[in-house]
Amino acid sequence: MIKRCIGVFGILFWTAIQGIVAQNSVLDVQIYHVQQGEELPQIIRKFKTCRAYLLALNPELKSTLAPDLSLIVPKASAMEKGDELSVDFVEHKVKRKETLFGIAQSYGLSLSDVQAYNPEVTAESLNKGDRLKIFTACTIPSPEQVQLIRDEWTNKMVTWHVVAVKETLWSLGHRYNMSMAELQELNPDLTQNLVVGQRLKVRGTALDSIGVGDPNFDYYAVQPKEGFFRLRQKFGLTKEEIVALNPNADEGLKLGMVLRLPKAVMSY
Numbered sequence: 553m554i555k556r557c558i559g560v561f562g563i564l565f566w567t568a569i570q571g572i573v574a575q576n577s578v579l580d581v582q583i584y585h586v587q588q589g590e591e592l593p594q595i596i597r598k599f600k601t602c603r604a605y606l607l608a609l610n611p612e613l614k615s616t617l618a619p620d621l622s623l624i625v626p627k628a629s630a631m632e633k634g635d636e637l638s639v640d641f642v643e644h645k646v647k648r649k650e651t652l653f654g655i656a657q658s659y660g661l662s663l664s665d666v667q668a669y670n671p672e673v674t675a676e677s678l679n680k681g682d683r684l685k686i687f688t689a690c691t692i693p694s695p696e697q698v699q700l701i702r703d704e705w706t707n708k709m710v711t712w713h714v715v716a717v718k719e720t721l722w723s724l725g726h727r728y729n730m731s732m733a734e735l736q737e738l739n740p741d742l743t744q745n746l747v748v749g750q751r752l753k754v755r756g757t758a759l760d761s762i763g764v765g766d767p768n769f770d771y772y773a774v775q776p777k778e779g780f781f782r783l784r785q786k787f788g789l790t791k792e793e794i795v796a797l798n799p800n801a802d803e804g805l806k807l808g809m810v811l812r813l814p815k816a817v818m819s820y
Contacts, residue, residue, distance in 0.1 A: 579693075581609070581701055583708050586621040596668035599625045600640070602690035603662040608698050612711070615664075620753065622709035624701060640689035641669070646682040651675065659686050707756040710738065715750040718765030722810055726771055727764075728754045729800040731808025759799060769797075770818055774809040787817040 586595070592615060596603060607613055609624040644655060652675050656666045667673070669685045693701065713724065721744060725732060736742050738753040746752075774783075780791040783805075795802045798811050 579697060579701060580627045581624050581705065582627040583705060584623050584625045585710065586617045586619055586623065588619045590617055590619075592617060592664045593668035593671065595623070595625070596664060597671070600687075600689075601626050602687060603664045604690055604692050608692050609701055618712060620710060620712075622711060624705050624709070640687060642686050642688055644684045644686050646678060646680055646684065648680045650678075650680075652678055655684065655686075659688070661687065661690065665690070710753050710755050713752050713754045713758070715746045715748055715752065716764075717748055719746060720771075721746065722771035723764045723812075724752065724754065725773075725810035726798070726812050727758045728756050729759075729809065730755060731806075731810065732773065733808055768815055769812050770815045772811045772813050772818065774805050774807060774811065776807055779805060783811075787813060789813065789817060 584595070584599070592603065592606075592613075595617075596606070606623065606625065613623065644659075646655070652666055652673070653663050656663050665687055666684065669687055673682065673684065707729075713728070715724075721732060721735060721742070724730070725735060734755070735752070738755065742752070780794065783794060784790060794811065794813070797813065801809070801811065
């Protein structure tokens with residue numbers, strides 16, 4: 553009886569440990585910057601992952617990747633020779649009339665996943681009897697895990713912004729919660745005169761563009777040692793009023809932070 557109890561406890565303990573390990577591995581991520589010419593299957597293979605995982609953490613991901621695009625990826629070393637023989641893979645022997653797309657679907661994967669681990673195979677070259685390596689360890693984070701990861705990492709990601717009509721450096725600083733110095737650091741050749749269609753590197757997630765170009769508002773950069781109390785003395789606006797116009801300010805003010813404020817209060 554005692555041995556049986558110990559055995560059951562051991563199984564439960566092992567199951568709990570495995571769950572913790574799986575949880576930690578899903579949350580263990582890093583930022584990766586896409587290289588010139590890289591395609592999705594190459595990135596899937598490089599980080600030993602799957603398209604569904606990347607899409608969950610990078611909903612803006614497209615099949616065509618732009619150089620310098622930031623992606624949240626697993627924090628793992630690149631695949632090494634022989635990794636395909638691990639327990640994370642199975643071998644599939646191609647049957648008559650099977651296609652790469654159909655094979656991918658039968659394993660709950662995308663075409664990119666199959667191509668990632670079989671780069672030498674194409675839809676045209678696939679033949680009966682070919683042996684494919686199929687990745688079976690595609691772990692998709694839960695919505696709660698996705699939220700946790702993106703809350704921590706989104707502001708570290710660099711993406712491209714295409715300048716629209718009436719946008720200025722100040723309005724972009726406000727939308728992306730970036731100071732002028734931070735924008736200049738990512739775009740060394742940046743000038744005050746933006747051109748519609750111009751591509752700029754930015755960091756983080758953009759706020760809604762509603763209000764851009766509104767003549768009743770202007771932008772203000774937070775000065776050293778300024779907090780909500782000093783801004784209220786300077787502009788007569790409460791913290792709640794400032795946050796209503798600048799949702800990012802809810803987490804606190806920082807030096808150089810760009811705030812959108814009513815022009816009527818800015819004649820100081």
